[in-house]
Amino acid sequence: MPVCAGMTVFPNLFNCVMGREMKQTNYDVVVVGGGNAALCAALSAREQGASVLVLERAPESERGGNSAYTDGKMRFAYNSAEEIIALCADLTPDEIAASDFGIYTEEDFFDDMIRITQHRTDPDLCEILVKNSNAAMHWLKSNGVRFMPNYGRQAYRVDGRFKFWGGAPIVTWGGGPGLMEALYKSAGIKGIDVMYDAWVRDLIHSDSGVSGMVVRINGTTRSIAAGAVVLACGGFEANTEWRSRYLGRGWDLAKVRGTKYNTGDGLAMALRIGAQPFGHWSGCHATGWERYATDFGELAVTPSFQRHSYTFGIMVNANGRRFLDEGADLRSYTYAKYGHIVLEQPGQFAWQIYDSKVRHLLLDEYRTKYVTKVTADTLEELVEKLEDVDKAECLKTIREFNQSVRKEVPFDPNIKDGKCTAGLVMPKSNWAQPIDTPPFEAYAITCGITFTFGGLKVTNEAQVVNTNHEPIPGLFAAGEVVGGIFYFNYPGASGLTSGAVFGRLAGRSAGCFAKNTRVAA
Numbered sequence: 001m002p003v004c005a006g007m008t009v010f011p012n013l014f015n016c017v018m019g020r021e022m023k024q025t026n027y028d029v030v031v032v033g034g035g036n037a038a039l040c041a042a043l044s045a046r047e048q049g050a051s052v053l054v055l056e057r058a059p060e061s062e063r064g065g066n067s068a069y070t071d072g073k074m075r076f077a078y079n080s081a082e083e084i085i086a087l088c089a090d091l092t093p094d095e096i097a098a099s100d101f102g103i104y105t106e107e108d109f110f111d112d113m114i115r116i117t118q119h120r121t122d123p124d125l126c127e128i129l130v131k132n133s134n135a136a137m138h139w140l141k142s143n144g145v146r147f148m149p150n151y152g153r154q155a156y157r158v159d160g161r162f163k164f165w166g167g168a169p170i171v172t173w174g175g176g177p178g179l180m181e182a183l184y185k186s187a188g189i190k191g192i193d194v195m196y197d198a199w200v201r202d203l204i205h206s207d208s209g210v211s212g213m214v215v216r217i218n219g220t221t222r223s224i225a226a227g228a229v230v231l232a233c234g235g236f237e238a239n240t241e242w243r244s245r246y247l248g249r250g251w252d253l254a255k256v257r258g259t260k261y262n263t264g265d266g267l268a269m270a271l272r273i274g275a276q277p278f279g280h281w282s283g284c285h286a287t288g289w290e291r292y293a294t295d296f297g298e299l300a301v302t303p304s305f306q307r308h309s310y311t312f313g314i315m316v317n318a319n320g321r322r323f324l325d326e327g328a329d330l331r332s333y334t335y336a337k338y339g340h341i342v343l344e345q346p347g348q349f350a351w352q353i354y355d356s357k358v359r360h361l362l363l364d365e366y367r368t369k370y371v372t373k374v375t376a377d378t379l380e381e382l383v384e385k386l387e388d389v390d391k392a393e394c395l396k397t398i399r400e401f402n403q404s405v406r407k408e409v410p411f412d413p414n415i416k417d418g419k420c421t422a423g424l425v426m427p428k429s430n431w432a433q434p435i436d437t438p439p440f441e442a443y444a445i446t447c448g449i450t451f452t453f454g455g456l457k458v459t460n461e462a463q464v465v466n467t468n469h470e471p472i473p474g475l476f477a478a479g480e481v482v483g484g485i486f487y488f489n490y491p492g493a494s495g496l497t498s499g500a501v502f503g504r505l506a507g508r509s510a511g512c513f514a515k516n517t518r519v520a521a
């Protein structure tokens with residue numbers, strides 16, 4: 001992205017402050033939040049020559065928001081394997097030869113966004129996301145982020161080759177923690193100040209716009225002046241009361257998959273000064289999750305709570321019945337809406353059932369100690385072990401399922417193979433195989449909420465708009481704070497891309513705004 005007109009890019013004017021006392025109380029740009037969107041905004045504002053401060057509510061050991069909890073999967077448009085190879089510096093010739101990366105064009109990305117959001121995604125925001133997705137990957141790389149192909153999770157080895165599916169073939173090195181480590185390192189090198197334990201409580205606002213914020217740092221409340229503010233402080237998924245209020249009945253009972261610090265503060269403080277709510281405020285991303293997981297994410301164990309291999313088995317509820325089509329689509333296009341359906345089941349739980357034919361396809365987290373799991377050599381024994389489930393009905397369900405599978409269709413985990421059931425009220429559309437090969441395994445799950453979809457209305461320059469449909473001078477937003485991008489569901493791996501694209505845009509806009517305001521003054 002270009003430097004804004006009439007501006008100078010300053011050399012490294014400010015010494016890096018990481019978590020210690022600030023050296024100044026007046027910055028060109030202050031970024032609220034410490035995740036991917038925030039760091040991208042900070043780096044981008046710095047590119048414009050702005051002095052930048054990042055205020056992260058979490059302590060340093062828990063920095064990075066939900067972004068640090070991710071696998072680091074990123075969806076972006078690409079037209080050839082060469083583009084993947086260019087991003088993944090460490091690929092060997094053997095790995096390249098054994099990989100079919102396919103292509104994922106801007107049209108594919110658009111189609112997925114429109115189909116998955118049921119035609120609700122805001123056309124302008126969607127276009128910004130899709131058309132800047134590829135460039136954002138290269139920009140992240142230039143900021144020290146490393147990428148690698150997502151072998152084993154987005155591609156299974158079939159006949160010696162990995163065929164990638166689902167539009168997200170690569171991940172960041174070291175997953176979410178690796179991504180955040182790289183971005184914080186880059187921020188340090190580029191002279192961006194970072195304060196931890198910095199809980200932003202309010203915006204300072206007048207008729208001329210936003211000029212700073214009130215923040216509690218290490219227990220002391222103070223004001224910081226800013227030429228522009230970027231809100232990149234997440235949604236409200238960790239706020240039990242807001243979940244019940246906006247998402248509805250039962251959502252207070254969901255487990256939070258990520259950070260406990262995303263309590264909707266940025267949304268609340270923006271709404272207080274007249275910002276316009278936008279998007280799907282009663283919608284969220286939620287998945288199947290270990291039934292007895294901790295209430296909030298914990299960086300060391302959270303990846304082990306994921307249960308995303310349901311496409312290769314079946315799920316039953318307390319009544320012993322299946323309640324969704326486990327094979328409706330590739331996992332990337334269903335997992336974010338299935339948590340909601342699990343939450344609606346009696347007791348808010350379900351069991352995933354697999355046999356030994358697919359055991360090798362289960363993701364690594366199924367093999368950790370953080371599972372509620374039962375195993376048995378017969379189906380009769382297995383259902384006896386399923387806590388809180390109607391045993392007779394469950395056995396009937398499995399037997400009916402086994403009889404309904406179209407055995408003549410070959411199984412292929414890398415494509416929608418059309419291996420379906422016939423004659424069931426609740427079909428399974430792909431990857432349907434009889435559960436008939438012992439030992440059998442079952443895993444207890446509940447609903448884990450990832451992030452909320454409702455947010456603030458922004459312009460095409462990521463500037464926050466008020467309820468009078470006017471841009472609020474000095475206020476910008478990025479990441480989960482922005483509304484109008486995702487509705488009902490979400491194409492897997494779009495969240496980090498959205499944070500990078502809108503963070504970069506918001507940072508550039510905020511940097512330009514602050515500088516132009518300063519020049520005018």
Ligand SMILES: Cc1cc2nc3c(=O)[nH]c(=O)nc-3n(C[C@H](O)[C@H](O)[C@H](O)COP(=O)(O)OP(=O)(O)OC[C@H]3O[C@@H](n4cnc5c(N)ncnc54)[C@H](O)[C@@H]3O)c2cc1C
Nearest residue numbers: 033034035037057065066067073200233258479480495496
């Ligand atoms: C377990 C899990 C796995 C995921 N896997 C993926 C994946 O592989 N790929 C993908 O694309 N997406 C994934 N996601 C979704 C992804 O995490 C989000 O879409 C994305 O990280 C959002 O980035 P963000 O910067 O907007 O928010 P966050 O990364 O959540 O950052 C918000 C920041 O704001 C801070 N904050 C909150 N309130 C305040 C306040 N009042 N003052 C100061 N700071 C505040 C928080 O401490 C935090 O640092 C996953 C999410 C989870 C939970």
